[in-house]
Amino acid sequence: MAGHSKWANIQHRKGRQDKARAKLFSKLSKEITIASKMGGPDPDMNPRLRLAVANAKGQSMPKDNIERAIKKGQGGDVEEYFEIRYEGFGPGGVGIIVEAATDNRNRAASEVRAAFSKNGGNLGETGSVSFMFDPVGEIRFPASVGDEEAMLEAAIEAGAEDVIQEAVTDDDGEPAREHVIYCAREDLAEVSSALQAVFGEAKSANIIWRPQNLIEVDGEKAATLMKLMEALEDLDDVGEVFSNFDISDAEMDKLAS
Known part of the structure; x- marks a missing residue:
């Protein structure tokens, strides 16, 4: 399971889902606004807005929130938003990619750098992690929308590259x-539209950074890494945080307690 999925599960176990949901709505609203500004208000003519x-x-x-x-x-x-990607390393040498949309580049860079430095990580150069x-x-x-075989068949037909089931x-x-479902x-x-025609509204459809390999962390390094992830997620300018860490279920239970 990729690091951002593990992180989401830990958030739930720690009882932070209300805060995380408020953050999610704020992020979704910002993405809709940016997409509308860049490509127009008609989702049928604006693929990015349609996905948002x-x-x-x-x-x-x-x-009402969507229309607003x-x-x-x-x-x-x-506001004019700048989309910026930051790359850095967390405890245990895990790679972290931070995607932000900000109206103030200096503020965003300063806050992201501070989050890394105060929580056992360090901000790297562009390209130092994304490879x-x-x-x-x-x-x-x-x-619940369908069994694995039905989803696999529909996904392949739609042009997807990989399909898995994940515990959440x-x-x-x-x-x-x-x-x-993963695709180019x-x-x-195109793949999202084809699958939604069969299974209804998707829970999400996004461009993500999928780690090629996972790095296992535990103990103090895992605890510090979670503090870093939390600090980054809490920044107003930050939209998504991706990482290549892996934490065992037993360790997750400790972190959530």
């Missing part, structure tokens, strides 16, 4: 499973 709206619906974001974010992107006084990851499209559906924690903190990043909109 689909993600928001998959996370049960209210319709789209309109904000068309306003003359909307250990593959940028791919990732689509997620609840396992649902919004109530209970164990659950999800279908996770340039095929995300």
Whole structure:
């Protein structure tokens, strides 16, 4: 399981899901606004906006919030956002990629650097970590939408490259499973649309950084790494944090306690 998925599960076990959900809605709204500003307010003519709206619906974001974010992107006084990727290393030598959208480059860089330095990590140069990851499209559906064979068949037909089932924690903190479909990043909109025509609204459809290999961490290094992940996730400018760490279920239970 990739580091960001492990992190999401730990967040649930620690009871931070309400805070994480508020952060998620804020991130989804920002992405809708940016997509609307860059490509126009019509999802049918704007693939990025179409994916952003689909993600928001998959996370049960209210319709009014979605429409407000789209309109904000068309306003003359909307902030100019810069999309920036930061790369660095955490405890245990794990690689971390931070994707941010900010209206202030200096503030974002300063806050990300501080989060790394205060939590056992260090910010690296562009390219120092990303070579250990593959940028791919990732689509997620609840396992309840269909069995593995049906999902695999539909995903291959749609042009996906890989399909797995992953253990997750649902919004109530209970164990659950999800279908996770991977495809080439340039095929995300097409594959996502094809699968949603069969299985309904996806839980999410995003471009992610998928680690090529995982690095196992435990003990104090794992605890410090989780503090670093939490510090990065809590930054307003940060949208996504990806890492290549692996933590055992037993260790996850310790960290969540």
